[in-house]
Each structure stands twice: as C-alpha cells, then as structure tokens.
Amino acid sequence: MTYPITFIAMSLALIMATAAQADVGSRLWATGGVTSIEGTAGGGLSPWALLNGYASDEEWSGTVTLSQATTDDYSLNVMGAGVTWQNRVELTFARQTLDLDTLGAALGEDELVQDIWGLKARLFGDVLYNPWGQWSAGLQYKRNRKYTVPEAIGSEDDTGTDVYLGGSKLFFAAIAGRNLLVNGTVRATKANQGGLLGFGGDRNDSYEAMAEASVSLFLDRRWLVGTEYRQKPDNLGFAAEDDWWDLFIAWVPDRRVSVTAAWVNLGDVATLEDQTGAYLSLQASF
Template identity: 40%
Template sequence: MKFTPSLIATCTALICAGASLPALAETGKLLLTGGVSSIDGAAGGGLTPWAVIGSNATEGEIGGSAFVTTAGTKDYGLNIVGAAIGIHDRFEISAAQQDFNTRATGTALGLPGLHLKQNIIGFKARVAGDAVLDSDSLMPQIAVGLQYKTLGSTGLDGTLRALGAKREGVDLYVSATKLFLGQSLLVNGTLRATKANQNGLLGYGATLGGGGNNSYSLQPEISVAYLINKNIAIGAEYRSMRNKLETAGRAAGLGNGLRSEDWKDIFIAWAPNKNVSVTLAYVDLGVIVPATTASRKQKGYYLSAQLAF
C-alpha cells in the first residue's frame, strides 16, 4: 500500500486538530453505534455512509478516527486509508485515498501496473434526530453530506476525455439511520446524487453517445445491521451504481464493455473496546470493465480496521 504525502498530511492534520482541542471524547457512544469507516471515508457501513457522526464524540466533545482498508476480487485490488473528525456529534469532516489496482485489466489495456488513485474530502451534518436518544420512537437520525472526489492522472486520461468523462466530481447525499435499541437492530437508507462511474474510479459523467450521461443520477443505498452482543454486529449492504458509462462505451464501439452493476456485501464487525473495530465482509461488486474480464462478477473480501477516540 502506498501513502502519498498529501494524504498523510491531510489525515495527520485532521487527527492533530482534534487532539489539540478541549473536551476530547473519552467515553462517548455505545459500541458500534457510530458505525465504521466507509470506503469513501464517511462513518457508516463499509460501502455506504450512515447518518451517524464518526468518532466517539458526543454532544460537547470532539473526537477523531483513522482507518485502513483492503479489498480484493477476482481481477482487482483496492487499498484505502483515511481519517475523520467528529465535532459535537453534529458535524463530520473526513478524508480518504483510494488506490485501485487494475491488475490484468491494466495489462490488457497496454498499461501494466496501472493504479487508479482517488482522493476524497467529505463533510456531513446531522440535521435531525438522535439515533440513541430516539431509539424508543420512530424518529430516525438524519444527516446530509457531500464528498468532493478527484481522480489522479493516469494513462487513462485520454480514454476518459474521449468518453467525455471528467476526473473530478461532487456526490451529495442524505442518510436516515434508525436504531431499534430494544431489538438490537440498525437500519439505514441513503439517497445519493452522483455523476460517478464506478464510484469515480472511472471518472464522472460521459458525454459520448448522449443520453444525459453528464447529469446527476439518484442512487439508493441500504444497510441493515444486527447487534449479536455489544461487541459484534452482522449485517448486509446494498449500493445502487449508475450505469451511464455503458452508453458512452457503446458509442465508442465497446459494446457493454463498460457496464457497471450494483454493489453488495455481507459483513461482521467486531469492536473489542470503544477505540478499536475490525470489519470483515464478503463483497459482490458486479462487473467492472467486463470487456477485459470476460464479464466475471467481481466477488471477494473486504477487511477494514478503525481506531477511534
């Protein structure tokens, strides 16, 4: 895994900023009710953000978290590092870097060793409800957020330009998280407005072929988690992915070679204490650039570790 100086500086600044402020969270939330770190850096599940605010900070406190994630499928690998600050259980600022190893796909494209690297800066604000305090009512915790994503320059720049895809974009989302504490059940729904292709790893939008491919799409995301006990949760996630890049691919003579499909996982999260959590998941990311992978489903593992205070 490679750590760029810019990401290390960003993550360090986030953590140090929280550490230098008064009222740091020492006790904070119930285990696992603050979620884990998603692939984009925001607190939630592995694939999707929740309305919860990351870290152990409660009202009047400031806390932080840092995480490292690795995932692998039949044809691809993904490494992620990131950090976040939670402020008064009301606001969250996050940063993450994704390093996507294209493996044989890069070789097939004449670009052996191709890595797609994406930096993500996120902001989330809780606007209504409290997942724990409102657990005995039907009121969910609701948050709105945005994620600014930039894809680093690679040998695919010319291809993305030809497809009419940009290398930066902004995702907007609203999440509602409902904790049924008596039933040990958490349910989250997120609605994301995005132009991202494969979460941004293949750029944003695509004007080639028309069809409104440079417009925002609304994509639903769902998570369900069951607390087996105070330290262990199991659950599943579903994340709808836009498939507008396929139209541009067809216009470029690639048939369905750039098709994308929805992402899913089944996970188990373990928190031995309030500062450490580990998440292991089986993921199904559908097809990713099926033109070079014989349309194989990208199924595999996801492993993430988080340190929070």
C-alpha cells in the same frame, strides 16, 4: 505483495497509538459505525447518518482507517481519516488506490488513485434516542489523481461531487432481543464505479439519484452482522456498471478499535465479470 504486511504493521501502530488515549468520546459503542471506502462513517460501501468516532455533544473525536478489498481481478486499498465535532459535523479524507491487477498490462497503467474529501452534518435526531432516528446530509468531493484510463474509456470529468441524505435508526430488542440498525441513503452522483473511473460518460452525464440501504443486527454490543446494498449509475458505454452489495461482520471490542470483514459483490467492473471478494477494514478512534 508486501501490502498485507504493511497493513498489519500500520494497524498495530494505530492501535498502540490510540490505546494510550483514554477519552475517545461518550457515545455508546459502535454508534460511530465503521469507516466506509469513501472515508465517511457508514458500513463498508455506503455512508450512514452516523458521524464517525464517539464525540457526543460536548466532545471532539477522530478516526483513522485502513481498508482493503480484493476481488478476482482488482484490489482496492483505502487510507482514511476523519474528525467529528460535537456529534454535529464530520470532516473526512480518504485516498483510494485501485490496483488493476488483470487489466494493468492492457491499459498501460498499474493503478487508479482517487482522493475523497467528505463533509457530513447531522441535521436532526439521534440514532438511539429519537423515535424518528438520526438524519444527516453530506457531500463527497472526489478527484482522480490519475485520469488517463478514465478519460480513455469515456469519462467526462476527473472531479465530481456526490451529495447524499441519510437516515439511521436503531430498534432496541428488535429480533430475539437483539438491537437492529437500519440505514437508508439517497445519493445524487455522476461517479463511475464510485469515481475511480471518473465522472459522467458517453451514455449519461447528468446527476442521478441512487438508493443505498443496510440492515445490521447487534449480536451483542461488540459484534454486528449485516448486509448493504448500493445502487450505481451506468454512464459509460464501454462496459456496464452493476450495483454493489455485501455481507459483513464487525467487531467493536471497545470504542478505540473496530475490525470489519465482509464478502463484497461488485458485479461487472470495467468489462471484467462478477467481481466478488473479501473486504477487511481496521479503524482506530481517538
């Protein structure tokens, strides 16, 4: 119950720590996206081809993020940090903690914890200036810090690596003069519920290609509304796994800070049906 207070306190500390920094990079506002629950630049659920922060081709930049998603029977907390070098390479870390609010007593475990190291490289293009948009490839190395529950429900491995290719393109003045940002990602993965329930399972233990997409509209340069969709594998026999989607609004008052709120639909998660809820993410850049 103390988490929201901690969240707000840490958020304010982040803002104050970074507010003093003048040079946060030269890329235009919101072209670092926000930080996804896996730590890389993206929307909330899916990585985009954008690199986090605002480093342009002669600069460094970094981000720190706190996120929270609360559905009917679960709450996910994410702490993340990342650096980007010359708008070319992004290195990120995220720690996800999933509180098993409802299942906790039955499973004898209060939470699942996963660490994610992410590496993403911009291969080609620019989201704003290239007619073909911007293309990036990335990987996410994921490791369960608590594996008792995933193992018990049939997961094959406590570590896994997702590999993805993504494209992002901003269409200027696309709808009522507003800019439209489109992202598509293909991810090869064995992760169950993003990896929080381990990797591979009794039904499938092979890599599968999953499609992810988002569209978002800049109301102005500070406000962005959009939707995301993320296809998911279904490797575990004990419970069906659903695709994820969300509707989000992000506020990027300047380069140093962004706030993202979303309504997320995670579908059925580990036998508990229709997990929908609110998502809030705060990011600071330096």
